[in-house]
Amino acid sequence: MGLMDYLRTQLLEIIQWEDDSRDTISWRFPDQDKEIKRGAQLIVRESQVAQFIYLGQFGDTYGPGEYTLITDNIPILSTLKGWKYGFESPFKADVYYVNTRLFTGNKWGTANPAMMRDKDFGIVRVRAYGTFDFKVVDPKLFLKEVAGTDNQFRLDEFADTMRSRVVSVFTDALASAGLPVLDVASRYQELGEALLPLINPAMTGKYGLEIPSFIVENVSVPPEVEQAIDKRSSMAAIGNLNDYVKFQMAESMTKGEGGALAGSAAQLGAGLAMGQQMAAAMASAQVTPAAGGNAAPAPGAAGIPIPELLSTAEVAKALGVSESDVLQSITDGSLKAKKIGATYRITRAALDEFLKG
Numbered sequence: 001m002g003l004m005d006y007l008r009t010q011l012l013e014i015i016q017w018e019d020d021s022r023d024t025i026s027w028r029f030p031d032q033d034k035e036i037k038r039g040a041q042l043i044v045r046e047s048q049v050a051q052f053i054y055l056g057q058f059g060d061t062y063g064p065g066e067y068t069l070i071t072d073n074i075p076i077l078s079t080l081k082g083w084k085y086g087f088e089s090p091f092k093a094d095v096y097y098v099n100t101r102l103f104t105g106n107k108w109g110t111a112n113p114a115m116m117r118d119k120d121f122g123i124v125r126v127r128a129y130g131t132f133d134f135k136v137v138d139p140k141l142f143l144k145e146v147a148g149t150d151n152q153f154r155l156d157e158f159a160d161t162m163r164s165r166v167v168s169v170f171t172d173a174l175a176s177a178g179l180p181v182l183d184v185a186s187r188y189q190e191l192g193e194a195l196l197p198l199i200n201p202a203m204t205g206k207y208g209l210e211i212p213s214f215i216v217e218n219v220s221v222p223p224e225v226e227q228a229i230d231k232r233s234s235m236a237a238i239g240n241l242n243d244y245v246k247f248q249m250a251e252s253m254t255k256g257e258g259g260a261l262a263g264s265a266a267q268l269g270a271g272l273a274m275g276q277q278m279a280a281a282m283a284s285a286q287v288t289p290a291a292g293g294n295a296a297p298a299p300g301a302a303g304i305p306i307p308e309l310l311s312t313a314e315v316a317k318a319l320g321v322s323e324s325d326v327l328q329s330i331t332d333g334s335l336k337a338k339k340i341g342a343t344y345r346i347t348r349a350a351l352d353e354f355l356k357g
Contacts, residue, residue, distance in 0.1 A: 138208030
């Protein structure tokens with residue numbers, strides 16, 4: 001082998017990266033301790049950036065294209081190397097290629113609950129997970145803060161390195177946004193887009209990355225906060241609580257739901273509430289205004305109003321129980337009734353006394 005052939009094997013003439021892995025973010029050109037000669041060809045393909053590093057310092061950066069390495073094309077490197085008369089002799093430098101395409105569908109999630117302050121619930125622990133897309137927009141900063149001197153920095157290494165950092169930025173953005181827990185836990189489909197303006201400046205400024213899409217797939221809060229949110233949502237859906245209670249009692253009476261007289265607390269509560277409303281209505285209806293504005297008693301002995309009689313079916317409906325339960329109460333004497341023929345009749349006063357007992 002002649003001297004020229006030997007020198008040719010020790011010099012780099014073509015520098016390029018033919019990437020077919022689809023999961024490599026940055027790659028160091030393997031020079032095998034060879035030097036770059038004057039006039040060497042540098043090839044940078046689409047979605048690639050070539051970054052020269054000389055003695056640990058960043059040199060020139062090249063976007064897509066084909067370059068002949070001469071003094072005019074490497075001004076920063078010429079300054080770093082201190083060439084007085086231009087680039088004439090071979091030199092040694094590291095060349096890193098950075099993939100600038102969009103990497104999609106990367107998963108993120110909070111390993112530990114993120115703490116956020118809410119005006120309604122105080123300090124709340126929040127867990128979240130989702131996906132995000134990213135691309136490198138500042139190769140120098142990315143190599144310095146993320147990839148380092150790794151010869152081939154792959155996507156799985158990025159996930160291990162960046163997952164906690166992405167979560168940290170998400171947590172800071174969530175705290176800065178001051179969103180109520182009610183919105184965070186129920187509108188997380190819109191949360192990612194709302195947080196992007198807060199996430200991207202931090203990701204670009206710290207790591208040289210841009211996140212075009214940040215998707216929050218789920219946000220969970222502790223069970224006690226979930227229950228509070230459910231109650232708050234129910235109240236908002238109900239509107240007027242008084243109207244809702246009346247509606248529930250009417251529904252129970254219409255369906256004829258009930259069991260034994262000493263059945264569920266909900267049925268007894270509904271019956272008692274209805275009885276109290278009926279008693280109040282009777283008290284106000286016992287005196288009716290007569291013509292001329294004077295109160296006059298309803299017809300009856302000694303001016304005492306005649307009580308209204310109720311059937312066992314009507315009493316059962318009012319109490320929200322079955323008719324057999326009403327008959328049982330009449331039989332054991334707890335509810336006073338008058339048997340007329342084969343049927344029982346109960347006065348409003350007797351019903352009122354039963355409810356109070």
